[in-house]
Each structure stands twice: as structure tokens, then as C-alpha cells.
Amino acid sequence: MVRRVGLTPERLALAGAELADEVGFEQVTVSALARRFDVKVASLYSHVRNSHDLKTRIALLVLREMADRAAAALAGRAGKDALVALANVYRDYAHEHPGRYAAGRQPLDPETAAASAGVRHSQMTRAVLRGYDLAEPEQTHAVRLLGSTFHGYVSLELAGGFSHSSPDSQESWTRVLDALDALLRSWPAAPQAPSEPSEPS
Amino acid sequence: MVRRVGLTPERLALAGAELADEVGFEQVTVSALARRFDVKVASLYSHVRNSHDLKTRIALLVLREMADRAAAALAGRAGKDALVALANVYRDYAHEHPGRYAAGRQPLDPETAAASAGVRHSQMTRAVLRGYDLAEPEQTHAVRLLGSTFHGYVSLELAGGFSHSSPDSQESWTRVLDALDALLRSWPAAPQAPSEPSEPS
DNA sequence: GAAACTACCTAAAGCCTTTAGGCAAATGGG
DNA sequence: CCCATTTGCCTAAAGGCTTTAGGTAGTTTC
Numbered sequence: 001m002v003r004r005v006g007l008t009p010e011r012l013a014l015a016g017a018e019l020a021d022e023v024g025f026e027q028v029t030v031s032a033l034a035r036r037f038d039v040k041v042a043s044l045y046s047h048v049r050n051s052h053d054l055k056t057r058i059a060l061l062v063l064r065e066m067a068d069r070a071a072a073a074l075a076g077r078a079g080k081d082a083l084v085a086l087a088n089v090y091r092d093y094a095h096e097h098p099g100r101y102a103a104g105r106q107p108l109d110p111e112t113a114a115a116s117a118g119v120r121h122s123q124m125t126r127a128v129l130r131g132y133d134l135a136e137p138e139q140t141h142a143v144r145l146l147g148s149t150f151h152g153y154v155s156l157e158l159a160g161g162f163s164h165s166s167p168d169s170q171e172s173w174t175r176v177l178d179a180l181d182a183l184l185r186s187w188p189a190a191p192q193a194p195s196e197p198s199e200p201s
Numbered sequence: 202m203v204r205r206v207g208l209t210p211e212r213l214a215l216a217g218a219e220l221a222d223e224v225g226f227e228q229v230t231v232s233a234l235a236r237r238f239d240v241k242v243a244s245l246y247s248h249v250r251n252s253h254d255l256k257t258r259i260a261l262l263v264l265r266e267m268a269d270r271a272a273a274a275l276a277g278r279a280g281k282d283a284l285v286a287l288a289n290v291y292r293d294y295a296h297e298h299p300g301r302y303a304a305g306r307q308p309l310d311p312e313t314a315a316a317s318a319g320v321r322h323s324q325m326t327r328a329v330l331r332g333y334d335l336a337e338p339e340q341t342h343a344v345r346l347l348g349s350t351f352h353g354y355v356s357l358e359l360a361g362g363f364s365h366s367s368p369d370s371q372e373s374w375t376r377v378l379d380a381l382d383a384l385l386r387s388w389p390a391a392p393q394a395p396s397e398p399s400e401p402s
Numbered sequence: 403g404a405a406a407c408t409a410c411c412t413a414a415a416g417c418c419t420t421t422a423g424g425c426a427a428a429t430g431g432g
Numbered sequence: 433c434c435c436a437t438t439t440g441c442c443t444a445a446a447g448g449c450t451t452t453a454g455g456t457a458g459t460t461t462c
Contacts, residue, residue: 004427004440031418041419043441051419107360137368141376144354144363148377149346152353159308162345167338175342176349178389188383190376205409205458232449242450244410252450 005037009047013057020058020099028103030054055106062104063117066093070124079131080181086128087150087177094154101158105151122147132184142184149180206238210248214258221259221300229304231255256307263305264318267294271325280332281382287329288351288378295355302359306352323348333385343385350381 015036020028030051034041048054066089073085094101108116125143134142153176156162162169216237221229231252235242249255267290274286295302309317326344335343354377357363363370 007440029418030420040442042421042443045420046440105356105360110361110365113361137372138376140366140368141373141380144357144370144373145350145377145380147362148353148357149350150353151357152349152351153345155306155356156345156349156352159306160311160314161348164311165341167341169345171338172342172345175339175391176346178392179342179346179384182387182389183380183384186383186387188379191379208409230449231451241411243412243452246451247409 005039007037007039007043007047009057012044012047012054013061016054016058017061017097017100017103020103021097022099025055025058025099025102025106028055028058028099055103056108056112058100058103059106059108060112060116062097062100063121065100066090066104067117067120067124069093070121074124074127080177082128082131083146083181083184084177086124087146087173087180090150091154091157091173094158098158101154105155129184132187134184134187138187138190142187146180149176206240208238208240208244208248210258213245213248213255214262217255217259218262218298218301218304221304222298223300226256226259226300226303226307229256229259229300256304257309257313259301259304260307260309261313261317263298263301264322266301267291267305268318268321268325270294271322275325275328281378283329283332284347284382284385285378287325288347288374288381291351292355292358292374295359299359302355306356330385333388335385335388339388339391343388347381350377 012033016028016033019032019036023032030044030048031041033054034044037044044054048057070086070089073089074082077085108118122143125146126139128146129139129142132142153173157169157173162172213234217229217234220233220237224233231245231249232242234255235245238245245255249258271287271290274290275283278286309319323344326347327340329347330340330343333343354374358370358374363373
């Protein structure tokens with residue numbers, strides 16, 4: 001008489017994401033996941049290569065979930081409205097699912113990253129910038145600024161960086177978004193290339 | 202005949218920081234540190250409470266080192282010059298010492314954080330903002346924006362987010378700093394408080 | 403010079419990872 | 433329907449990291 005639990009890489013990643021929200025991504029471990037399925041540890045190794053593989057799968061799941069939310073939030077919005085919506089997707093997701101969010105910050109090797117939903121994220125940031133008037137390469141600089149600021153803010157907030165100090169974090173967040181909107185509307189012109197006009201370094 | 206190596210919490214933290222730069226902060230472990238001193242693992246437990254304590258000490262060391270560099274960089278500078286100098290302190294430190302930088306992102310419990318060099322960091326960011334015309338509470342919002350953007354950018358960059366894509370990261374970094382400078386010079390006015398004028402939330 | 407302390411040690415328990423090899427249930431071709 | 437294969441979970445075991453308990457030999461102190 002043998003129990004078959006029905007493990008798959010997908011179910012493991014999902015359960016791992018839930019576990020991350022409950023106990024923190026650091027504590028997500030092959031052993032802990034096995035306990036959660038009431039199964040021996042070794043059994044999981046038929047479905048994930050190793051601990052790192054598991055974490056990568058969770059990260060990819062998270063990136064997909066966030067991208068899906070972002071796509072839904074951006075539909076039918078433009079300009080500052082879109083900017084704020086996208087920003088709030090990340091922040092709200094992080095607040096609702098801190099463990100998942102931490103998983104999403106897991107570094108991926110380049111090939112994995114290229115095949116991940118991370119690509120959709122930068123496409124959506126670019127979509128937001130359609131509401132502003134930015135040509136390349138400035139658009140790319142702006143994409144990077146937005147990504148950095150969103151994730152930097154949320155990470156610091158999650159780490160407790162802004163708690164117990166006034167003004168409260170929500171207010172700063174609102175003002176930061178106001179500021180980014182203003183910045184994108186009047187993006188400063190690139191300065192003259194220093195010396196060699198036709199061959200920028 | 203007994204070998205005395207001369208372990209202290211400080212030396213352990215320093216060696217841990219070096220180890221982090223060599224093999225990554227994730228791999229910094231009490232065992233690895235013991236090997237590095239050619240000493241038995243248990244011996245370290247007279248000097249640090251546990252693994253978490255060790256990591257916290259490394260984080261505090263890193264925050265101090267970065268604050269020292271920042272203080273040196275800010276001396277005699279103001280305005281955009283100061284802004285760029287401070288930003289580059291973080292970015293250069295992260296590039297030179299990726300493991301140490303990762304250690305510095307280790308979350309600290311509130312009391313530890315309050316007693317850390319983190320306080321100096323926000324003071325220095327405020328000092329940079331003296332070159333711009335920002336009254337409270339907007340100054341605090343701006344401090345948070347700068348901290349988020351600096352650390353967000355550097356983290357993404359370190360995670361490989363901007364590699365193998367053009368324009369190169371150095372160029373984006375320069376333009377992001379141009380943009381932040383422009384933003385601080387024309388910081389958008391706070392919108393009207395929605396309903397209760399004399400009692401801002 | 404004895405007492406107390408310091409700095410490192412041995413021993414051991416507990417948990418996590420990973421690989422190897424096994425057995426029963428499900429599957430599917432003849 | 434039956435047997436062979438595959439699938440899914442198991443036991444066993446080795447190796448690493450953490451942490452505590454208890455020892456021992458220099459070193460300091462009075």
C-alpha cells in the first residue's frame with residue numbers, strides 16, 4: 001500500500017512560495033517542503049534537481065505572478081495613472097507576500113533570467129513610459145531608474161528601514177511617485193558628449 | 202603546547218567580510234571562518250553568539266566602512282557634486298566588495314539598526330540635500346527616494362540585471378544621477394491635503 | 403605560587419543536502 | 433488479460449553546518 005501524493009515541480013514551487021510567505025524565504029528548504037507534503041526528503045529530489053533549483057523555480061513563479069498582476073493593472077491606464085498602478089503592483093505584492101517577494105529577488109543565471117517573466121517586467125515598464133516623451137537611449141535609462149527605485153524602495157521598506165519614523169512610509173511612497181512622474185515629464189536633456197562627437201565612448 | 206590565534210569578535214567580523222568578498226556572503230559560515238583561522242568550529246562560539254550574530258557583526262562593519270567612505274567623499278562638496286560623490290561611494294564599494302555589500306543589506310533588528318552606522322548614512326544623505334531647497338517633510342521623502350534608488354540600482358546591477366544589454370550600465374548610472382539632480386532642483390510641490398487642512402495624517 | 407580566567411579543544415546531538423538503490427502501483431503494448 | 437516498463441515514493445547512508453557541554457593548558461592576578 002503506497003501513498004502517492006502527486007508531487008510535481010510546479011506544485012513544489014507553489015508550496016515553496018506559500019512556505020516562504022509563512023516563514024521567510026531563507027527558511028524554505030527541501031526538508032521543510034518535504035515535511036509539508038508529509039513525504040520523505042529524498043522523494044523531492046525526483047522533481048527538483050537540488051535546493052538551488054527549487055529556489056529558482058519559486059523565483060520564476062513569483063516573477064510570473066507579479067508580471068500577471070502588472071499586466072492586469074496596466075490595462076487601460078496611461079501616464080501617471082499607469083506609473084502609479086505599476087509601482088503599486090510591486091509594493092502591494094511585497095506587502096501581501098513578503099516571502100514570495102524575497103524569492104523574486106533571488107539572482108538568476110543569465111539564461112534563466114532571459115527566459116523568465118523578468119522580460120515582461122521591463123516591457124511593461126517601457127509601456128508605462130509610452131505615456132511620457134522619451135526616446136532611446138533615455139528610455140532605457142528611465143526603465144532602469146524606475147526598476148531600481150521601485151525595488152529599492154520596497155526592499156528597504158520590507159527590511160523595516162522606514163518604520164517607526166515619521167512621515168509614514170505610505171506618504172513617502174506617494175510623494176516619491178509624484179516626484180518620479182514629474183521627473184519623467186521633464187526628463188533632463190543628455191549633456192553634450194565631452195570630446196569625440198561621433199564616437200561616444 | 203597550545204596555539205593561541207588571537208580571535209576577537211572584531212577580527213572575526215573582518216575576516217568574515219573578506220570571506221564574503223571571496224566566496225559570497227551566503228557562503229559565510231561559522232565553519233568556513235574556523236577553517237580560515239585553522240581553528241575548531243566550537244572555538245568561535247566564545248566570540249560570537251551564533252551564526253546570526255556573526256552576520257550581524259559583518260553587516261555593522263560594512264555599514265561603518267561605507268559611512269566612513271561617504272564622509273570622506275562628502276567633505277568639501279555640495280550640490281550635484283556631493284550627490285554624485287555619495288552615490289558613487291555606494292556603487293564603487295559594491296563593485297569592489299560585492300560580498301561585503303551584500304552583507305550590508307542584511308536586515309537588522311530595530312535596536313541594532315538604531316545603534317548602527319545606518320544613522321550616519323541618512324544624516325549624510327540629508328547633508329547632500331542641503332545643496333537643494335527642500336523643507337520637511339519633503340526632505341525626508343527625498344532622503345528615502347535617494348536611498349531607495351542608490352541601493353536599488355546597485356543591487357540590480359550586482360545581480361546582473363543590466364549586463365549584456367546596451368546602453369551600458371555606467372551610462373545609465375550617470376544619467377540616473379543627472380535625473381535625480383534635476384528632480385531635486387525642481388522638486389514638485391506637494392498637492393493639496395485632501396480634506397483636513399490643519400491636521401495632516 | 404595558588405586561584406581565577408582565557409582561549410582553544412574534544413565530543414556529541416540535531417538538522418539539512420544529496421546520492422544510491424529498492425519496491426509497489428500505475429501504465430500500456432501484445 | 434498479462435507482463436514489462438515507468439513512475440513515485442521509500443530506506444539507507446555519507447557529509448556538512450550549528451550549537452551546547454565540558455575539559456585543559458597557558459596566562460593573569462593577588
